[in-house]
Amino acid sequence: MSIYKIAVLAGDGIGPEVMAEAIKVLDACAQRFHFQPQYQAVKVGGAAIDAYGEALPAATLQACEQSDAILFGSVGGPKWTHLPAAQQPERAALLKLRQHFDLFCNIRPARWYAGFEHLSPLKPQTTAKGMDIVCFRELTSGIYFGAKERSEQSASDTQTYQRDEIRRIAIKAFQTAVHRRGKVTSIDKANVMASGVLWREVVSEVAQQFPQVQLEHMYVDNAAMQLIRDPSQFDVLLCDNLFGDILSDELAAIAGSLGLLPSASINASRFGLYEPAGGSAPDIAGQGSANPIAQILSAALMLRYSFANEAAACAIETGVTHALKQQQVTADLTSTNPVSTARVGDAVAQFITEEVAAWA
Numbered sequence: 001m002s003i004y005k006i007a008v009l010a011g012d013g014i015g016p017e018v019m020a021e022a023i024k025v026l027d028a029c030a031q032r033f034h035f036q037p038q039y040q041a042v043k044v045g046g047a048a049i050d051a052y053g054e055a056l057p058a059a060t061l062q063a064c065e066q067s068d069a070i071l072f073g074s075v076g077g078p079k080w081t082h083l084p085a086a087q088q089p090e091r092a093a094l095l096k097l098r099q100h101f102d103l104f105c106n107i108r109p110a111r112w113y114a115g116f117e118h119l120s121p122l123k124p125q126t127t128a129k130g131m132d133i134v135c136f137r138e139l140t141s142g143i144y145f146g147a148k149e150r151s152e153q154s155a156s157d158t159q160t161y162q163r164d165e166i167r168r169i170a171i172k173a174f175q176t177a178v179h180r181r182g183k184v185t186s187i188d189k190a191n192v193m194a195s196g197v198l199w200r201e202v203v204s205e206v207a208q209q210f211p212q213v214q215l216e217h218m219y220v221d222n223a224a225m226q227l228i229r230d231p232s233q234f235d236v237l238l239c240d241n242l243f244g245d246i247l248s249d250e251l252a253a254i255a256g257s258l259g260l261l262p263s264a265s266i267n268a269s270r271f272g273l274y275e276p277a278g279g280s281a282p283d284i285a286g287q288g289s290a291n292p293i294a295q296i297l298s299a300a301l302m303l304r305y306s307f308a309n310e311a312a313a314c315a316i317e318t319g320v321t322h323a324l325k326q327q328q329v330t331a332d333l334t335s336t337n338p339v340s341t342a343r344v345g346d347a348v349a350q351f352i353t354e355e356v357a358a359w360a
């Protein structure tokens with residue numbers, strides 16, 4: 001039986017609550033699909049600062065290095081914002097992990113599930129056209145990792161992109177578009193930014209290797225508007241680090257909730273860190289009301305990308321549709337009879353245990 005070594009970094013806020021549901025679902029999958037998950041649960045972020053004085057203790061990094069994949073919750077919150085910037089959970093743990101493992105390729109799929117378009121805040125005539133978008137976000141360069149300066153009177157962040165950094169994420173986006181609807185929309189601000197001009201140039205070069213894919217360049221401000229107006233026009237989005245961060249939250253809102261959007265951050269060896277696109281949601285932490293779907297779908301992406309277990313990944317995704325069908329949804333998705341975080345996890349796990357068996 002295959003052993004899957006998984007470092008579990010639940011983190012802060014709603015992280016531990018939604019992580020428990022992802023593990024519940026993974027355990028149900030392990031039974032059905034005959035693999036053996038070996039979890040190593042370690043502290044990260046604010047929880048690690050509180051316990052050990054630093055956001056990414058050596059033992060946590062070591063657990064990640066010894067694993068095949070990292071399942072990550074979320075980090076940060078008001079309790080730690082007084083710390084010097086470099087010690088805060090987001091930078092000291094999450095950005096550090098992305099950099100350490102060279103997780104340059106961030107994938108955020110956003111869609112409307114057939115029959116659940118009403119979860120979206122967009123108009124029915126817009127949702128009727130459907131949405132199925134995969135956002136590719138460059139994750140280890142750009143303004144996040146450029147030189148930063150701060151004096152009393154000024155502050156600066158620098159955006160630098162190397163050709164190779166743009167090329168490798170562009171190739172991933174095009175490779176995916178080949179197997180989808182054959183369209184890449186590359187997002188930039190080439191009318192203002194030098195790095196945007198280079199971005200456009202390199203993406204156009206990569207496009208020549210993929211004649212079957214249509215490439216469209218779009219300024220980010222227009223893209224933010226077009227996504228709301230008619231998301232059905234997009235197939236694969238290709239974004240730099242900052243624009244991808246912003247537009248992926250917009251995608252989540254269009255889908256219905258930040259609690260629905262999973263994410264995979266992978267490197268050239270397909271080692272990955274899998275986490276919800278949203279954060280620690282301090283406003284609802286501890287109430288058992290957070291939506292665990294983004295975390296559960298992140299576990300599905302982990303099975304797909306790091307363990308090449310497509311059947312188990314699909315079973316989870318179908319289980320999520322099942323939970324939605326059964327109206328087993330949290331308060332972010334309904335105002336009438338929302339269920340708890342744990343009930344959503346139960347519904348997905350139960351589907352995998354009982355109904356996936358019937359497929360075999």
Ligand code: NAD
Nearest residue numbers: 074075076077090258259278279280281283284290291332
């Ligand atoms: P957030 O994503 O935590 O929350 C934004 C809004 O979305 C809140 O109203 C929250 O309740 C809601 N929301 C998010 N996830 C939800 C879920 N699963 N179910 C239901 N509602 C959900 O963003 P924020 O408030 O700007 O940030 C809070 C903290 O999280 C900050 O410290 C931020 O830096 C951090 N953060 C961490 C990550 C990460 O670890 N990957 C990602 C984003 C933000």
Ligand code: IPM
Nearest residue numbers: 090091094095245277278279
């Ligand atoms: C995300 C988050 C992170 C980012 C933060 C917490 C550093 O917002 O994963 O989208 O900006 O990349």
Ligand code: MN
Nearest residue numbers: 245246249277
């Ligand atoms: Mn974000």
